[in-house]
Amino acid sequence: MTARYTIRHELKFTYESAVTGSVITLFLAPARNLSQLVRSFSLGTDPGGAIFTFIGPYGNRGHFFDRPSPHRELRIRALSEVDVVRQPPLPKSLDALSWTSLESAIRAPQQWMMLQPSHFARPSSAMLKRFMNEFGIDKGRTPLNSIRDLKAALRAAFVYAPGSTSAQSPIDHILEGGRGVCQDYAHVMISILRSWGIPSRYVSGYLGPDSNAVEHNESHAWVECWLPDAGWFGVDPVNDDDCDERHIRVAIGRDYGDVPPVRGVFSGALKSELATHVEVVRHEPS
Numbered sequence: 001m002t003a004r005y006t007i008r009h010e011l012k013f014t015y016e017s018a019v020t021g022s023v024i025t026l027f028l029a030p031a032r033n034l035s036q037l038v039r040s041f042s043l044g045t046d047p048g049g050a051i052f053t054f055i056g057p058y059g060n061r062g063h064f065f066d067r068p069s070p071h072r073e074l075r076i077r078a079l080s081e082v083d084v085v086r087q088p089p090l091p092k093s094l095d096a097l098s099w100t101s102l103e104s105a106i107r108a109p110q111q112w113m114m115l116q117p118s119h120f121a122r123p124s125s126a127m128l129k130r131f132m133n134e135f136g137i138d139k140g141r142t143p144l145n146s147i148r149d150l151k152a153a154l155r156a157a158f159v160y161a162p163g164s165t166s167a168q169s170p171i172d173h174i175l176e177g178g179r180g181v182c183q184d185y186a187h188v189m190i191s192i193l194r195s196w197g198i199p200s201r202y203v204s205g206y207l208g209p210d211s212n213a214v215e216h217n218e219s220h221a222w223v224e225c226w227l228p229d230a231g232w233f234g235v236d237p238v239n240d241d242d243c244d245e246r247h248i249r250v251a252i253g254r255d256y257g258d259v260p261p262v263r264g265v266f267s268g269a270l271k272s273e274l275a276t277h278v279e280v281v282r283h284e285p286s
Contacts, residue, residue, distance in 0.1 A: 001086045003245040004039075005208050006079075008279040009219070011262055013074040013272050020070055020268040026063045027056075027204065027251040027259045028078040036249060039081040046075040060251035060259060076262070084208070086245040091229045094144040102143050103197055105228040114199040114226070118254035120170065120187045121202070123195035131157075131175045132192065139196050147225055147235060150192060154185055155240035167256065182221040183256045185237040189223050190255065199226040202255045203234060206248040209282050216280045219261065222247060248280070 009028055029041050043051055043063055051065045067074060106112065117123060132138065137153050140146035161179040171187045174180030186202055193200040200223055207220035222236040222243060234243025251259035266272060 001245050002083055003208060003211070004081070004083050004283045005206075005248060006081050006281045006283065007206055007248065008277075009078040009080075009261070010277045011076040012275045013264070013266075014275070015072055015074075015266065015268075016271045018070045018072050018268060019266045019272075021066060021068045022071070022074050022264055022266045023066045024064070024074075024076070024262060024264040026076070026078075026262055027060055028076075028080075028261055029061050029063065029250065030080050030082045030205070031061070031249045031251065033249070035085045035087055037083040037085075039083065041080045042078070044077050046073075047071050056251075056259075058251070058253050058258065060253070062251075070268070082248060084245045084248055087233070087243075090144070090233060093229050094227055095142065097142055097144060097227060097229070099139070099143060099197070102227065106197075106199065106226075111199040111226055114201045114254065115194050115197065116254075117194070119257045120183075120255035121190040121194065121200075122171065123191045125171060125175075125191065127172045127175045128188070128191055131188075137192065143196075143198055143227055146196060147193065147198065150189060151235050151237040152240050154189055154237040158185060158188075160185075160238055167260065182238045186221045186223050187255055189235075189237045193223070193225060200224070201232070201252050202259065203247075203249055203252050204256070204259045204261065205250040206278065206280050208246040208248055208280050210246070211282070211284065216282070217278050218280065219276075219278050220247070221256070224252065 030038050032038050047067050051063050054062050056062050135157050140149050159179045164179040165173050165184050174184040190200040203222050203224050207218050209216035224232045224234050226232050253259040
């Protein structure tokens with residue numbers, strides 16, 4: 001199945017007084033890969049000016065610009081059209097994959113890198129260990145079985161509650177309060193999977209609507225795991241689901257800190273506010 005989407009992502013910085021300059025880095029462009037065809041992508045700002053494209057350390061396509069003239073507001077508008085293909089089911093061989101076989105198959109640097117602790121994904125967290133003990137979360141019979149059981153356990157343990165955490169919240173916040181958003185679920189899942197020896201990485205993107213809907217207003221985050229015979233594949237702990245044609249990938253990293261949709265610095269004002277609007281419209285290809 002293939003789904004086509006139009007994505008509008010708008011951001012507005014408002015400063016308490018005129019700033020003398022803003023420097024911004026963005027990860028808003030959908031990824032180009034075997035499962036995604038990017039038909040178009042455009043990016044504009046007000047105040048206007050040059051925008052530069054770069055490829056980051058994990059192969060992500062990002063954008064960078066600065067606006068050195070005084071301004072009280074900065075608006076950013078990204079418009080994408082992308083086709084997403086549903087991936088084939090995982091190989092049956094994974095049902096019998098042993099933990100020993102997984103360990104011996106991990107050789108590439110990109111796999112080892114995604115086993116290491118990172119800023120928001122810390123397998124050694126004492127609170128994480130208490131959480132796992134409280135909910136009886138432990139390795140299962142096989143790596144694939146353990147991945148599936150874990151995403152179901154996180155869906156049952158946490159309440160999805162926008163505004164309950166911030167972009168900079170450590171995993172301890174959702175572990176203590178039981179409430180969080182997609183990036184919190186992803187960070188907890190990555191932390192646990194890495195402690196079990198399963199390479200895991202953070203994915204930022206958008207969640208499209210089901211085929212019987214036409215519009216969805218949501219950016220999203222999920223997890224990709226690596227297993228031999230399958231490579232990297234996505235799982236969505238918020239929805240206790242495997243990733244499919246609804247999951248529109250933008251960027252990958254060790255955690256949110258590597259691939260925030262927007263990161264910026266400004267000079268000349270003490271405070272700023274950021275307002276974000278996302279619109280994802282699904283069009284069934286003819």
